Amino acid sequence: MKAEDIKNLNIAIIGAGYGGAAAAKALSLLGADVTVYEQASQMREVGAGIGLRPATMHRFRQWGIFDTIAKVSSPSDYFEILTATGDPIMKDTWPEFGEQTQTHLIHRGDFIEALLSVLPEGMVHLGHKLETIEDKGGRSVLTFTNGKTVEADLVVGADGIKSVVREQLFSIKGPVFSGEHAYRAVISTDDAHGMVVDDNLRMYMGRGTKVYLLPLRHRNQMSFDITALCPDSTWAPTITKDDLVATVEGFDERIVNIARGLDMDTVNVRAVYDIDPVDTWHTDSVVLMGDAAHSMLHHQGQGANSAIEDAGALADALTEASTVKDALALFQASRKPVTDELQRISRQGWTEDEVNDVFPGQKPTSQKPATVNAPAQSKA
Incomplete structure (x- = not known):
């Protein structure tokens, strides 16, 4: 996408964990208008x-x-x-x-604190638990349990293994x-x-x-x-x-x-x-990443690393494709074969x-x- 088109994008990221924070950094560096919505009232990584x-x-x-x-x-x-x-x-x-x-x-804890410290002040909104997401094709409407409603041109579901975005739009498959x-x-x-x-x-x-x-x-x-x-x-x-x-x-x-x-x-x-592999990670304007897309067992030590690489690949795809829809397809094509394999070998632990x-x-x-x-x- 052209630089001016990316700068006009209103992006909502659901979840301020490793993947969400990394995506916020990568996408904001492109000039997009990025807001992160996190359900926790304070960030505490155990x-x-x-x-x-x-x-x-x-x-x-x-x-x-x-x-x-x-x-x-x-x-x-x-x-x-x-x-x-x-x-x-x-x-x-x-x-x-x-x-x-x-x-x-x-x-x-140090990792998430460091990631959040490099984001612009006010970008992360705590106390926002996603209740519903309505995909309207080129735009989505998000409703939070605190009553707030927002619209976004692109929604990034980085809300973890129990992802609300995944459950409502992509798959009813839960954690395994x-x-x-x-x-x-x-x-x-x-x-x-x-x-x-x-x-x-x-x-x-x-x-x-x-x-x-x-x-x-x-x-x-x-x-x-x-x-x-x-x-x-x-x-x-x-x-x-x-x-x-x-x-x-x-x-x-x-x-x-x-x-x-x-x-x-x-x-x-x-x-x-x-979770089992998810067949499709995206619609025209909503995409899953990190554990929401491909939560994996920890035997290969690749959960957080995969989320960071997702963030980088998503930013790369937006600069390489001509539309958001094409960028999300490119992102999935580049990352899903890798994470499918990591999920598979991570299950072979015994x-x-x-x-x-x-x-x-x-x-x-x-x-x-x-x-x-x-x-x-x-x-x-």
Whole structure:
């Protein structure tokens, strides 16, 4: 689209998470009139640490915000996969992207705070939960539960795995239980029993359990993540300290000791869900992105990275196509094959024997047995 046409676009982004904030930055740099509507009354990101891949950091450099992200993260040179007791399985450098060769390890809270800090003041409107969206072809009408109604030339549904935009316009498919629980905490390096030695991600693999150790040395902390097969599909299950420690039985004694020392009030406990691939992401003027379009399991560490790459690809498509409708088709054509594959391989996290141990005679909907996969690198 011509620059003057993009500047005349009124864009409403639903959701101020990673994808929504990144899309707001990328689209506002094109000169579009962008407003972000977020249902939360204040931004608070729970969870632990994530890795921002070289392709993602390349986008941040392109948008002029690399330094903002880099100063609250630690650059990592490689990742390592080990057995439960610490015997090496594989070790590899991160797939480079242009001049970017390192993955940056960051706390989720620091990440969303940094992204929001680079947006123009007043662009993000908190306390706006989407109630209905009416697609009128070249324009949409949005109604929020607080009574506000707005119109937009382009609506970007970045409202996560439980997306209202997706449910109302694209698909009635809801989240799919993976057969897993995730237990996540951020601890002091002093409580890590000597397991923080550098800035590199390590994953320890036991039977039916994986433990991810993601150092955040710039914070003097480590992100500690246990992922375990479990039949309880309760969205926010309740577990005891004994339950948690039992999942790491047989692991390196230092990992067991970390688990024993956790304050359960600081542990984020959740059942793990994704969604099945969505056939179509867009209408003429509404588009899904991030978890709303392709929520995936975390085994490949690509959820946040995919959302950032979506934001960049959407901005690119608007500059390359002649109309919004054509841009959304181009965006889906460029991104959906990549995210479909990431969704597929992210579901291949366990062996058949491991799954049968927990789900005798059946498999959870999203799990398919597979061998070990190294963290994949998506292409922008």
